[in-house]
Amino acid sequence: MHMKTGVEQSVYAILLLNMLPDKAVLPGEAISQQLGVSATYFQKLLRKLVSADLIASVPGIKGGFKLKKRIEEIRIYDVYLAIEGQQTLYSSSGILCDMLELREEDRCCLLSDLMEEAENAWKSVLKKKTVADLAEEMKAERFAGKLESLKAWVQDTMVI
Amino acid sequence: MHMKTGVEQSVYAILLLNMLPDKAVLPGEAISQQLGVSATYFQKLLRKLVSADLIASVPGIKGGFKLKKRIEEIRIYDVYLAIEGQQTLYSSSGILCDMLELREEDRCCLLSDLMEEAENAWKSVLKKKTVADLAEEMKAERFAGKLESLKAWVQDTMVI
DNA sequence: ATAACATGGATATTGTTTATCCGCTTTATA
DNA sequence: TATAAAGCGGATAAACAATATCCATGTTAT
Numbered sequence: 583m584h585m586k587t588g589v590e591q592s593v594y595a596i597l598l599l600n601m602l603p604d605k606a607v608l609p610g611e612a613i614s615q616q617l618g619v620s621a622t623y624f625q626k627l628l629r630k631l632v633s634a635d636l637i638a639s640v641p642g643i644k645g646g647f648k649l650k651k652r653i654e655e656i657r658i659y660d661v662y663l664a665i666e667g668q669q670t671l672y673s674s675s676g677i678l679c680d681m682l683e684l685r686e687e688d689r690c691c692l693l694s695d696l697m698e699e700a701e702n703a704w705k706s707v708l709k710k711k712t713v714a715d716l717a718e719e720m721k722a723e724r725f726a727g728k729l730e731s732l733k734a735w736v737q738d739t740m741v742i
Numbered sequence: 743m744h745m746k747t748g749v750e751q752s753v754y755a756i757l758l759l760n761m762l763p764d765k766a767v768l769p770g771e772a773i774s775q776q777l778g779v780s781a782t783y784f785q786k787l788l789r790k791l792v793s794a795d796l797i798a799s800v801p802g803i804k805g806g807f808k809l810k811k812r813i814e815e816i817r818i819y820d821v822y823l824a825i826e827g828q829q830t831l832y833s834s835s836g837i838l839c840d841m842l843e844l845r846e847e848d849r850c851c852l853l854s855d856l857m858e859e860a861e862n863a864w865k866s867v868l869k870k871k872t873v874a875d876l877a878e879e880m881k882a883e884r885f886a887g888k889l890e891s892l893k894a895w896v897q898d899t900m901v902i
Numbered sequence: 903a904t905a906a907c908a909t910g911g912a913t914a915t916t917g918t919t920t921a922t923c924c925g926c927t928t929t930a931t932a
Numbered sequence: 933t934a935t936a937a938a939g940c941g942g943a944t945a946a947a948c949a950a951t952a953t954c955c956a957t958g959t960t961a962t
Contacts, residue, residue: 583745584918585832586950590853594837609907618840623952629909642960645907658856671864672745677754680778682888690885692876693750696818700867704831707860716852725850728842741907744949746919769938783921789940802929805938901938 588627588665591617595628596656596713597720599637599649601733606740607646616735627665634664644741653717659708671704672697748787748825751777755788756816756873757880759797759809761896767806772899787825794824804901813877819868831864832857 595613602608614624628647631637638650674691684690720729755773762768774784788807791797798810834851844850880889 583743583826583831584829585743585857587835588951590832590835590837590851593853594841607907611907616841617837619837620952622954623950625908626910626952632908639908640960641906641908641958643904643906644961645959647908658853666743669744671743672750675747675750677750677777677779681754681776681892682885684884684888691750692879693753693818696867696871697745700864703867704860704864707856707863711856719852725842725844728844732841748920767938771938780921782923783919785939786921786941792939799939800929801927801937801939803935803937804930805928807939 583671585662586665587619588624588630589662591619591624592627592631592661592665593658593713593716595624596631596636596649596653596661597717598732598736599647600653600713600717601736602648602740603742606742607640607644607648608736608740609646612739613647616739630664631661634660636660636664646741653713656713657709658711658713658716659705661713662708670698671701743831745822746825747779748784748790749822751779751784752787752791752821752825753818753873753876755784756791756796756809756813756821757877758892758896759807760813760873760877761893762808762900763902766900766902767800767804767808768896768900769806773807776895776899790824791821794820796820796824806901813873816873817869818871818873818876819865821873822868830858831861 594617598613598616599608610625610628611621613628614621617624628637628639632639632647632650635650636656637647639645639647672693674694676691678690678692679685682690754777758773758776759768770785770788771781773788774781777784788797788799792799792807792810795810796816797807799805799807832853834854836851838852839845839850842850
């Protein structure tokens with residue numbers, strides 16, 4: 583039971599895209615190179631972010647990706663949902679139904695309600711924080727110098 | 743990202759063991775047969791419950807498993823922990839460290855704190871409920887008849 | 903027309919979970 | 933004291949999910 587690495591990668595990709603000036607885009611390959619992850623696979627994840635309407639894609643030469651929403655409007659939960667999908671953390675395998683010889687419709691799993699509550703508690707924390715909050719944290723002094731290099735890289739790499 | 747099926751199986755196994763009179767045990771094979779799961783694999787899970795001190799095992803002929811703690815003292819969280827282990831739901835892959843060229847020791851993952859908080863929120867729900875609470879819910883009328891059959895099966899199958 | 907990009911499907915690789923097998927120890931009982 | 937039935941632990945296989953690659957296609961600036 584472990585969160586996919588794509589969630590972390592996506593959050594940082596979004597932070598990169600946020601450094602773009604208006605109208606500019608960043609090619610998928612450049613992003614994955616900066617993140618240090620598999621380019622071909624990360625393209626698949628970028629697709630999921632597009633489907634979730636978090637980022638937009640521009641095809642053709644001078645194409646790439648850019649934000650579709652402002653980072654203030656992108657919760658960590660939204661990124662999680664885009665990458666991991668709707669699947670719940672727990673789903674009953676119906677053991678109790680089988681043991682008690684009840685029909686599935688009777689919803690006889692004793693754990694479902696609790697697990698749902700737990701998952702909601704978990705999600706609600708992810709809903710509290712936006713990518714903008716993280717961008718704010720990234721302004722800390724200890725990052726300052728390196729952050730400038732990163733912004734410079736974006737300026738160099740973006741296409742307009 | 744999905745919880746192992748062993749957690750649900752273990753909870754119901756514990757509920758079965760709770761139907762045993764003092765001194766009696768239930769062989770692992772009988773338990774897995776009742777649950778309708780793979781016997782050889784479920785033995786491994788039973789071992790984890792033993793290691794976690796939730797149940798006790800008795801070797802030799804007339805051996806088997808019985809509860810070590812009262813179900814009032816077994817939280818769903820304890821079962822989860824026994825089966826899934828200490829591994830956290832999220833762990834940083836250090837992407838930001840790499841991008842900003844910082845050392846790992848600088849703990850520069852922006853998500854870690856949030857994810858830890860979310861996981862704690864999740865766990866705290868699992869800590870609120872004990873297996874005894876579920877045993878109580880199982881007394882509902884709609885289960886009544888079948889529950890008696892189950893208890894009868896335990897009486898028939900247990901060894902003393 | 904061409905080159906650089908995203909798209910989507912098919913497929914391979916890797917890792918984790920689930921499942922099996924076997925040789926071992928333990929213990930009640932014949 | 934031999935035996936049978938149980939748990940124990942290590943090695944290994946099978947099934948599944950996550951990660952990664954490849955390729956044919958569509959789009960667009962030059």
